[in-house]
Amino acid sequence: MINCPICDAAIDVEEDELDEGDPLICEECGANLTVASVDPVELVADEASANDDEDEDFDDFDEEEEDAEEEDAEEEEEEDWR
Numbered sequence: 582m583i584n585c586p587i588c589d590a591a592i593d594v595e596e597d598e599l600d601e602g603d604p605l606i607c608e609e610c611g612a613n614l615t616v617a618s619v620d621p622v623e624l625v626a627d628e629a630s631a632n633d634d635e636d637e638d639f640d641d642f643d644e645e646e647e648d649a650e651e652e653d654a655e656e657e658e659e660e661d662w663r
């Protein structure tokens with residue numbers, strides 16, 4: 582039995598049929614995995630897919646910060662006009 586390195590779920594594949602470099606997808610967490618070695622079987626998470634989550638978090642944070650700054654600037658302008 583092979584387990585996902587991300588969520589530790591059992592992945593339903595035949596170890597005998599794996600080749601080094603084979604791509605796999607964990608059905609539990611959707612991680613893109615690559616067979617790093619076959620003896621013993623070792624899976625590694627695809628770095629690109631792992632980084633996607635981090636990038637999304639950073640994007641959300643940046644957007645919130647920018648929105649807050651823009652609102653402050655608009656309020657100041659309105660006060661100047663009055």
Ligand SMILES: [Zn+2]
Nearest residue numbers: 585588607610
């Ligand atoms: Zn998983």
